[in-house]
Amino acid sequence: MTLVLVSGINGFVAVEVLVSLLKRGYDVVGTIRSESKTAFLRNKFKAAVDSGKLKFAIVPDITATGAFDEVLKQYQFDFVLHTSSPFYLDAKDVEKELLDPAIKGTKSILESIEKLAPSVKHVVITSSFAAVGNHRIGAAPGHVYTEDEWCPAEWDESIANPYIGYLASKTWAERAAWDFVKDRKTRFTLTTLLPSMVFGPPEQEVESMAKLNQSSSDIYNLFNGSAGPVYGIWAWTDSRDLAEAHVLAIEKPEAKGQRYLIINGKHSPQYFANYIWKHYPERAAEKNVTKPTEKLYPDGGVYDVDNSRSIRDLGITYRGLDTMMRDTLKRFEELEAEGK
Numbered sequence: 001m002t003l004v005l006v007s008g009i010n011g012f013v014a015v016e017v018l019v020s021l022l023k024r025g026y027d028v029v030g031t032i033r034s035e036s037k038t039a040f041l042r043n044k045f046k047a048a049v050d051s052g053k054l055k056f057a058i059v060p061d062i063t064a065t066g067a068f069d070e071v072l073k074q075y076q077f078d079f080v081l082h083t084s085s086p087f088y089l090d091a092k093d094v095e096k097e098l099l100d101p102a103i104k105g106t107k108s109i110l111e112s113i114e115k116l117a118p119s120v121k122h123v124v125i126t127s128s129f130a131a132v133g134n135h136r137i138g139a140a141p142g143h144v145y146t147e148d149e150w151c152p153a154e155w156d157e158s159i160a161n162p163y164i165g166y167l168a169s170k171t172w173a174e175r176a177a178w179d180f181v182k183d184r185k186t187r188f189t190l191t192t193l194l195p196s197m198v199f200g201p202p203e204q205e206v207e208s209m210a211k212l213n214q215s216s217s218d219i220y221n222l223f224n225g226s227a228g229p230v231y232g233i234w235a236w237t238d239s240r241d242l243a244e245a246h247v248l249a250i251e252k253p254e255a256k257g258q259r260y261l262i263i264n265g266k267h268s269p270q271y272f273a274n275y276i277w278k279h280y281p282e283r284a285a286e287k288n289v290t291k292p293t294e295k296l297y298p299d300g301g302v303y304d305v306d307n308s309r310s311i312r313d314l315g316i317t318y319r320g321l322d323t324m325m326r327d328t329l330k331r332f333e334e335l336e337a338e339g340k
């Protein structure tokens with residue numbers, strides 16, 4: 001039996017990670033903020049729950065000192081996947097809502113692993129392209145981002161602007177993790193995964209379409225005609241490929257000590273509108289979806305992201321944009337049919 005702790009198990013990304021782990025035969029304990037939030041997952045993954053392969057642990061506040069102590073004492077984990085971190089762009093208090101949970105949550109789980117869980121061999125943290133991209137150079141045509149770069153966000157701009165606050169939360173949390181491993185010469189090794197905008201069929205609990213996770217809502221709002229394309233980030237990641245990357249990062253020895261950009265490729269939000277018009281013309285007309293146009297990128301083009309390290313070491317085969325759109329819009333329709 002190989003036991004994996006996944007923090008924030010109810011999140012959009014984490015549920016997909018859970019699917020991948022169970023498929024590969026791992027046993028999983030997922031942390032979640034409250035017992036009531038487990039009901040959906042207990043039902044969706046009933047077979048795994050009934051057979052004891054999936055368990056839950058309540059961690060109400062990841063910023064609290066020792067938040068993960070209990071669960072790490074209770075089980076003998078082999079691996080830890082830390083996914084929980086806030087991702088939304090309208091925070092009112094950036095420090096309290098974004099920076100604290102991201103940074104303190106990361107430090108707290110690492111501290112508890114090192115102190116209490118000698119069985120843990122390897123930790124994977126879901127970081128983000130946010131921790132690499134440079135918001136000051138915008139679309140940066142011709143630039144190719146690599147894992148050697150770090151987002152240059154500074155304190156004042158981060159506190160003043162929730163979007164930059166999110167970039168900072170991921171950057172400083174990831175930096176804190178690498179510093180922790182280096183300074184403490186930890187028993188465990190670390191991999192960080194850096195996806196860009198994560199899209200794919202949302203399999204987490206969706207209370208209503210208005211409460212979809214941030215990245216899914218960027219596509220749904222277009223599908224629903226309630227918003228136009230959201231510009232700014234030009235790279236994307238499929239949630240299923242990201243989930244696979246989490247599993248590969250615990251299985252491949254090459255992943256130890258590495259930072260990986262997990263990037264399917266470039267995308268343009270206008271492309272999503274075009275796709276909706278092509279495949280759902282009646283709905284597009286009825287919902288007044290942003291009109292199709294061939295111009296997908298700003299004049300001069302946009303940056304690229306080098307994902308070759310992830311292909312070389314993890315052997316990921318990335319899905320294409322149309323596959324993601326097909327599966328995602330189908331899931332949106334199912335959720336609408338369920339009255340969400």
Ligand code: NDP
Binds near residue numbers: 062101126213
């Ligand atoms: P979700 O919002 O769907 O999930 C976030 C998870 O983190 C949930 O389990 C949530 O718990 C938990 N969480 C958030 N804030 C807190 C907090 N203050 N205290 C305790 N738990 C908290 O987001 P995603 O699944 O999209 O994101 C998962 C990870 O992937 C994050 O680390 C994010 O930064 C990263 N990422 C996501 C991208 C994307 O486009 N989706 C892009 C790049 C990186 P609860 O549901 O109870 O709030």
